[in-house]
Amino acid sequence: MRRHQALKVVSAQATDQWGLVTTAQAKLAGLSSVDLTRLHEAGLIQGVGRGVYLVGGAPVPDHLEIKLAWLRLDPARPAWQRHQPDTYGGVVSHSSACELHGLGDVPASRVEITVPARRTTREPGVKLHRAAIDLSDVTIVDGLPVTTAERTVVDLLAARADGGHVGGVIADALRLGQADQTRLATRITPFPKTYGLPHSASSQDFLTYLLESARTKLPSIDRKRALDIVAKVFEEHGESGGLAAIRRLLDVRSPEDGI
Template sequence: MKRHEALRIVSDHAAGQWGLVTTSQAKLAGLNSVDLLRLAEADLLESVGRGVYLVAGAAPPDHLEIKVAWLRLEPGTLAWKRQHPETYGGVVSHGSACDLHHLGDLPTSTVEISVPRRRTTREDGVRLHRATLEASDVTIVDGLPVTTAERTVVDLLAARVDGAHVGGVVADTVRQGLTNDERLAERIASFAHSYGLPRSSSGRELLDYLVEQADRGLPVSERTRITQNAAIQGFASALALIANAQSGQNTEISAAIRNILAGLPFDSGSASEATLADFRTILAGDHVPEWALERAAQEQRASNDGKHRRDPNRKTSSKRRKILNINKPSAKPKPVDRNTCGKSEGDET
């Protein structure tokens, strides 16, 4: 075959799979070993792995090692024909999935791929895991079938990966909105004991433990979740959640804020931009805006006025007893000696 014709064929094949073409694909298209050798000698093909070439003029793709390893699982099939569960041939998983999703900082020197049935490989730097994956556990990233971030966390825990590294993956997963932390907590609950927690520990406790091990927090994701709840539950209810979360700082103010917010007549769809801006201020940190403090203070003053207003129908003695009961700890009354009742300390018997 003439060189320009051979180049056209391999270029057409490579166009849909990151500039890469396999020896098997080229031979199925009519080329032979001599044709491929001539293209390589003319620097029109570059070998990037056993039986895999990069066409001249194409930029080396990101995650080249992962793509080469995945192509080699089904070397005769074009990548665009392997985009359905029955044709995947293998799904990028574990640490390699973290690379593609940009999660955590796992040290990865091996390409990891999950396959549906037992299979071995002699390639250095490639590890195959046998796993049955649901369709919902797989997504497509840069043309590659990859385990979802949620399933990736489950796989890492099942493989007993270091808790600190998994914690970094968890934090990034939730922060990027790739999963819901409640759903993830439910799914990983069974691994709690494997990471040193009591058998009775919940998935939420394991989630917190992993994130703590990584010295990472979930502030952004938590605020995102609260914001989403605002749209569902209503603006007033969401503000009440924030006030409740801050109750440890100032109980009276927080209680007053909750009372005020419970009666607000609007929801997130009709709230003014100014009010929404104050709501975002609360979400941004441990700060209650001035408008909320002022309204809370007014409510508190009104409440105090009501407490101090004299009730003409209440006896003074009852009021005094109530004040005493509030301000003094309860104590067991001392027995009264009836023989000394009504006498002063200096009286003679």
């Protein structure tokens, strides 16, 4: 195929796919390995990962590693044909979902994707989780299917992620309106014991624990907790002793903590 024709073909493939095209897509469109090599040598496409090229002068897309990993799950199918549950191939999840949503500061040393059936990958920087995901737990972010903020929290807890990191994700999700506090409390009901809380701890207690682990508190939780502290101190120390105890409590708390 002539070079200008080959470039036109790969450009068409990459238009709605972040400027990227896979080797499998290019070959299905009629290009040969020789055609791709010539385009690469001419500087018209740039290799950005195994079996994936960036076309022309397109800017390097955000979250490139996540997109590369997701494209490789079904390299022959264009991204725009993978926006239905039966064609997702996998849903970006866990720490990678946090990255796409802009939630918390969960360490993301590898791309995490949840797939519906058992499969393996040889990609060293990719971890595949196997789980069923309801359609209501999936949203599209930057053209990628991603677990919702609430489902992401559940996945992180199931994976026993650090409580402080999960608390940061929750705080950001609530602040940004990506999660509902009551609904989220219900969804995290199975996990308090896993994180060392007593059997009597409610899901709301667990939510408070996670938020405090991240040194972040919601105003409504702050008020309730402050009242609980006051009631407990007065009960233990009596009225005059209670006031002194509360003052001591305030003195030892850092200013940013509040009460």
